[in-house]
Amino acid sequence: MFGDFDTGVIFDNLHFLVEGMQTTLVLTLIAIGGGLILGTLLALARLSRFRALSFCAGGYVNFFRSMPLILVIFWFYFLVPHVVGRPVGGFYSVLVAFVMFEAAYYCEIMRAGIQSVRKGQIYAGQALGLSYAQNMRYVVLPQAFRNMVPILMTQAIILFQDTSLVYVVGIKDFLVSADLVANRENRILEMFTTVALVYFVICLSGSLLVKRLQRKFAR
Amino acid sequence: MNYNWDWGVLFREPYLDWLISGFLWTISVSLAAWILAFTLGSIVGIARTVDNDWARGIATCYVETFRNIPLLVQMFLWYFVFPELLPYDAGMWVKRELPMPEFTTAVVCLGLYTASRVAEQVRAGIEAIGQGQRNAGLAIGLTPAQVYRYVLLPVSYRIIIPPLTSEFLTIFKNSSVALTIGVLETTAQARQIEEYTFQGFEAFTAATLLYIVVTSVVMLLMKLIEGRVRIPGMISLGAK
Amino acid sequence: MINLKKISKWYGDFQVLDDCSTQVEKGEVVVVCGPSGSGKSTLIKCVNGLEPFQQGEITVDGVSVGGKDTNLSQLRSRIGMVFQNFELFPHISVVDNIKLAQLKVLGRSDDEAHKNAMRLLDRVGLADQADKHPAQLSGGQQQRVAIARALAMDPIAMLFDEPTSALDPEMINEVLDVMVELAKDGMTMMVVTHEMGFARRVANRVIFMDEGRIEEDCTREEFFNTTRGERAQIFLSKILEH
Amino acid sequence: MINLKKISKWYGDFQVLDDCSTQVEKGEVVVVCGPSGSGKSTLIKCVNGLEPFQQGEITVDGVSVGGKDTNLSQLRSRIGMVFQNFELFPHISVVDNIKLAQLKVLGRSDDEAHKNAMRLLDRVGLADQADKHPAQLSGGQQQRVAIARALAMDPIAMLFDEPTSALDPEMINEVLDVMVELAKDGMTMMVVTHEMGFARRVANRVIFMDEGRIEEDCTREEFFNTTRGERAQIFLSKILEH
Amino acid sequence: AEGSMVLDRIKERGTINMGHRESSVPFSYIGNDGKPQGYSIDLCMKFVDAIKAEIEMPDLKINLVPVTSQTRIALMANGTIDLECGSTTNNLTRQKQVDYLPTTFITGTKIASKKGSGITEIEDLEGKTVALSLGTTNEKAIKRVAEANGINIKTLMVKDHPQGWLSVETGRADAYASDDVLLYGLVSKSKNPADFQVTGRFLSFDPYGIMVPQNDSLYRRLGTATLADMMRSGEIHKIYDKWFNPGPTGINMPMSDTLRTAFEIQALPH
Numbered sequence A: 001m002f003g004d005f006d007t008g009v010i011f012d013n014l015h016f017l018v019e020g021m022q023t024t025l026v027l028t029l030i031a032i033g034g035g036l037i038l039g040t041l042l043a044l045a046r047l048s049r050f051r052a053l054s055f056c057a058g059g060y061v062n063f064f065r066s067m068p069l070i071l072v073i074f075w076f077y078f079l080v081p082h083v084v085g086r087p088v089g090g091f092y093s094v095l096v097a098f099v100m101f102e103a104a105y106y107c108e109i110m111r112a113g114i115q116s117v118r119k120g121q122i123y124a125g126q127a128l129g130l131s132y133a134q135n136m137r138y139v140v141l142p143q144a145f146r147n148m149v150p151i152l153m154t155q156a157i158i159l160f161q162d163t164s165l166v167y168v169v170g171i172k173d174f175l176v177s178a179d180l181v182a183n184r185e186n187r188i189l190e191m192f193t194t195v196a197l198v199y200f201v202i203c204l205s206g207s208l209l210v211k212r213l214q215r216k217f218a219r
Numbered sequence B: 001m002n003y004n005w006d007w008g009v010l011f012r013e014p015y016l017d018w019l020i021s022g023f024l025w026t027i028s029v030s031l032a033a034w035i036l037a038f039t040l041g042s043i044v045g046i047a048r049t050v051d052n053d054w055a056r057g058i059a060t061c062y063v064e065t066f067r068n069i070p071l072l073v074q075m076f077l078w079y080f081v082f083p084e085l086l087p088y089d090a091g092m093w094v095k096r097e098l099p100m101p102e103f104t105t106a107v108v109c110l111g112l113y114t115a116s117r118v119a120e121q122v123r124a125g126i127e128a129i130g131q132g133q134r135n136a137g138l139a140i141g142l143t144p145a146q147v148y149r150y151v152l153l154p155v156s157y158r159i160i161i162p163p164l165t166s167e168f169l170t171i172f173k174n175s176s177v178a179l180t181i182g183v184l185e186t187t188a189q190a191r192q193i194e195e196y197t198f199q200g201f202e203a204f205t206a207a208t209l210l211y212i213v214v215t216s217v218v219m220l221l222m223k224l225i226e227g228r229v230r231i232p233g234m235i236s237l238g239a240k
Numbered sequence C, D: 001m002i003n004l005k006k007i008s009k010w011y012g013d014f015q016v017l018d019d020c021s022t023q024v025e026k027g028e029v030v031v032v033c034g035p036s037g038s039g040k041s042t043l044i045k046c047v048n049g050l051e052p053f054q055q056g057e058i059t060v061d062g063v064s065v066g067g068k069d070t071n072l073s074q075l076r077s078r079i080g081m082v083f084q085n086f087e088l089f090p091h092i093s094v095v096d097n098i099k100l101a102q103l104k105v106l107g108r109s110d111d112e113a114h115k116n117a118m119r120l121l122d123r124v125g126l127a128d129q130a131d132k133h134p135a136q137l138s139g140g141q142q143q144r145v146a147i148a149r150a151l152a153m154d155p156i157a158m159l160f161d162e163p164t165s166a167l168d169p170e171m172i173n174e175v176l177d178v179m180v181e182l183a184k185d186g187m188t189m190m191v192v193t194h195e196m197g198f199a200r201r202v203a204n205r206v207i208f209m210d211e212g213r214i215e216e217d218c219t220r221e222e223f224f225n226t227t228r229g230e231r232a233q234i235f236l237s238k239i240l241e242h
Numbered sequence E: 001a002e003g004s005m006v007l008d009r010i011k012e013r014g015t016i017n018m019g020h021r022e023s024s025v026p027f028s029y030i031g032n033d034g035k036p037q038g039y040s041i042d043l044c045m046k047f048v049d050a051i052k053a054e055i056e057m058p059d060l061k062i063n064l065v066p067v068t069s070q071t072r073i074a075l076m077a078n079g080t081i082d083l084e085c086g087s088t089t090n091n092l093t094r095q096k097q098v099d100y101l102p103t104t105f106i107t108g109t110k111i112a113s114k115k116g117s118g119i120t121e122i123e124d125l126e127g128k129t130v131a132l133s134l135g136t137t138n139e140k141a142i143k144r145v146a147e148a149n150g151i152n153i154k155t156l157m158v159k160d161h162p163q164g165w166l167s168v169e170t171g172r173a174d175a176y177a178s179d180d181v182l183l184y185g186l187v188s189k190s191k192n193p194a195d196f197q198v199t200g201r202f203l204s205f206d207p208y209g210i211m212v213p214q215n216d217s218l219y220r221r222l223g224t225a226t227l228a229d230m231m232r233s234g235e236i237h238k239i240y241d242k243w244f245n246p247g248p249t250g251i252n253m254p255m256s257d258t259l260r261t262a263f264e265i266q267a268l269p270h
């Protein structure tokens, strides 16, 4: 079976695969950025003294955490145009879906991060006369973020692997592109083995980086 | 919207049967995979914290391999590539004689994948307890194994209940990947119904609701367990 | 300067502070002591509004702390506070710790804030450590930086919550020395501490708390020389004996 | 009883222990003091094999700690150890903390272990707290339970690593009192502590460590009365002054 | 114009949204250059030309929207796509949601296996394993015929055609049952085309058609007329040959008599 392993098919379709990888990276980066911002706001809401606010944020998080990502993508593809009032195209609806979905996870991470900052630090900021927003901005969030960098990265690696679910709306990320080539050329074995290797190398580098960061912040 | 809603389709034969059987497959794949993941993940996670370079090295390799390849790809590799790596007879046996081949493969693949993530949680839980408790256990004469059994594990499992809950939820959601090797679980059945009837919205709504039901039950269950094992007087276990 | 009138506070059903009244005059040093859990930290946190209270009134320099339209941030910026665990901000350097509130709260220029920070670091004997991160300093050094950080706001009074109890024994004195200097310079201070040596040297008054109540509130001489209530007696014997 | 011969230990390039030799005779109480980071905890952990060391030899009751075929678990079960942060097992009750090793290591019957545990709890004055969980006790109470837990193994010697430094001041004495009792009952003890009051009352010898070396190793009288090395002098003046 | 919602909205947008599949070789798939191409796409382009003429917008823009089997109906229902060019089987259940243009291709379930396996008809599969693609009409057909004739077949469900094929290649299954056109495509693309065979009678008939939104007879009639014209003029035969005989993928499938007849019947006069 491996005797006639056809590497040609990989090189013939290289530019196609590279384009897919670019899509994967762009999606991952934007989803992380957006998810992190929205997630942080949600985390602040969840920890807020206002019951209604924290209740809503909690509901949001639990709702998205109970849904398979693939169904979230599917629903957003059809719902976003209705909300916006015009077709937005697969890419933007997928971005919205990813950002909102990841926000639920990043919210939980940032919440843990904020809670990992000792109460005394918050008191210290307040005692110096910093306002709530200043205290969050200059004292709490930088530390929360720093404490959570390893977990944030791990989540990013999961997200990086999950982007392939965009195939439901016809966007071609790395895995989807490879699958397309596999289908067209009937070279499924070659493509999937390549994909496994590529993901492994990239994600392993990612997690080694996480380890480095962890050690750096461990102090 | 130019769409003919027909919720009745969900309750017609054979589609209702399909949904029910899909749901049952989701549950059985997930639970079986969870048992595997929890057991193996615990072993690997513990191995990453013991005082033996070999055990640690092997466990680390395991974790890095299994969590750095997308589940979808692993599913494929287990189903199509793994049997080819075996000696011919064994390979043929896996391909032809293995009882319920799709189910077994899905459980093994999902279980091994999730185990790598459970292992990370278990390790984090043990490391969160710190050297002090380990030393205290050793100092009263417990063997290293006893220290794990009576001191480190009971506390670390309590600490990691929240992240374990997430993994448990994820395994239900990830079980849908099993459809790629032909396990007709909930998502696959929803697709089937859509292919047959073109009533996709109804089918996917049903699937979404089924997932929300399962995950809600799991969250509730884990909350109950968390309450049951809470240690009197302790506010937060992770704090130390 | 600091005026507490019949303060009571509850956590749920549990009463932490019970009808506490006292005042601290300008330039006075008041030491607060008492068993663990007696409410000392809570009391001192109420003074600059870090903890809300349900009954009574606290005024600082004429401003009511619990008042509806009191600008708490502004009030707090005028009261320095030093914590048991130093609570320096670990992610920025020592000098930035001292500059942060000067820049963001007082709106000083970077230059002015820096000069001021260096002057204060010099005062606590740590000018050469300005660019390190807190975690690179010993506990005693961190606490001295924390004092400098509080002083940078030119506070009208300073609150200390067990400033030496998280320190290794050999570092306690370097912090106490800074505090004694401060007292001698005429700073108004409210200090929760068990260091009776410090109380003996600079306290004008000593307050003894137990179970949320102020059980004793008297001058240093009265406190150390006359017979006191039974609880205070027992407590003092415990912490002085070893 | 405990014999240390030329112990050296490195963490990577960093030498924590440098050629440390001393011995503790049966029934002797030895206090170890010295600045933070001088290697006191490391030294005491080497004695029951919690930390490996690279050079030298330690024997306890004739058994070599670093020896190839030493049964470390068995050796440790014969030496009691008490930690700075108590390290009670949080998930089981106080009495179960004391019973655990009796059941699993010594193989005592549940009945016997329970009786023994209750006897020891009574000895440290906590018989009424047997069924609580550690987190429901005060620090001083937790440390007394930790001592009871160590005693339950009928140890031939006890090691203490700063047993009172995580305690509130008014709880220090309740722990020290238990330790003094123990010393008076003839227990062999090696105690890392800064409580010089304790040293004065019961120590037979005092060891002063600095930068991984044993700088002083002399009787209590010598240590407190005669002139010592400069470092020890400075250190002692710091921790005794306040 | 009186009552073509679809034409109105195309005109208003100045764009026509054309749904296409990504791996339905050789009907509608992404080529090496990353662009959709295929038999269905070519036919749709003719339809688009007719639309351009009808609404008098020669520079009408074509927006290609990739669709999957899960999204095609929803996208058509919510108005995102104006037509779907893929390889969608026409049946009555599906007509509850969408309308179809005339049949442009006819295929049916057949069986592919290794040469020398002794399998020619479904009856030869007694006791053997056949791979089936999830949710396809082929799955229904095989199960129906097997049940009717009392044949005992083990089935193996797969996600897509290449996986079904791989099952046969690796010996996990003895045969793969699918639309004959797809089977020929798989054989021609396999590494050793000479080792495999496509055999048996048609176990089902699957007519493919271009999907259009429902309840717009004007729009549908325009499509029907376009295709009928091509069938009458024989133009459709040229397009057929371009993709199937032998076609860029080497599929090598001369037009069947059934399809030829179908084209003749559907070539309605004006």
Ligand SMILES: Nc1ncnc2c1ncn2[C@@H]1O[C@H](COP(=O)(O)OP(=O)(O)OP(=O)(O)O)[C@@H](O)[C@H]1O
Pocket (backbone or CB within 6 Å): C011, C014, C016, C034, C035, C036, C037, C038, C039, C040, C041, C042, C043, D168
């Ligand atoms: N957030 C809280 N919720 C409930 N109870 C609290 C809270 N914070 C403090 N307490 C309780 O209030 C009481 C007083 O606490 P406080 O910290 O003021 O004591 P303290 O005198 O400073 O003690 P210590 O010497 O240990 O610092 C204690 O019994 C404590 O358990």
Ligand SMILES: Nc1ncnc2c1ncn2[C@@H]1O[C@H](COP(=O)(O)OP(=O)(O)OP(=O)(O)O)[C@@H](O)[C@H]1O
Pocket (backbone or CB within 6 Å): D011, D014, D016, D034, D035, D036, D037, D038, D039, D040, D041, D042, D043
């Ligand atoms: N695991 C480790 N890796 C590297 N260095 C270590 C490790 N553990 C301790 N050290 C270093 O070894 C030195 C001695 O540590 P040790 O804990 O024995 O000191 P100590 O005298 O007990 O101090 P303290 O009074 O603060 O408890 C310190 O400088 C410490 O930083």
Ligand SMILES: [Mg+2]
Pocket (backbone or CB within 6 Å): C040, C041, C042, C161, C162
């Ligand atoms: Mg306090």
Ligand SMILES: [Mg+2]
Pocket (backbone or CB within 6 Å): D040, D041, D042, D161, D162
């Ligand atoms: Mg130590």
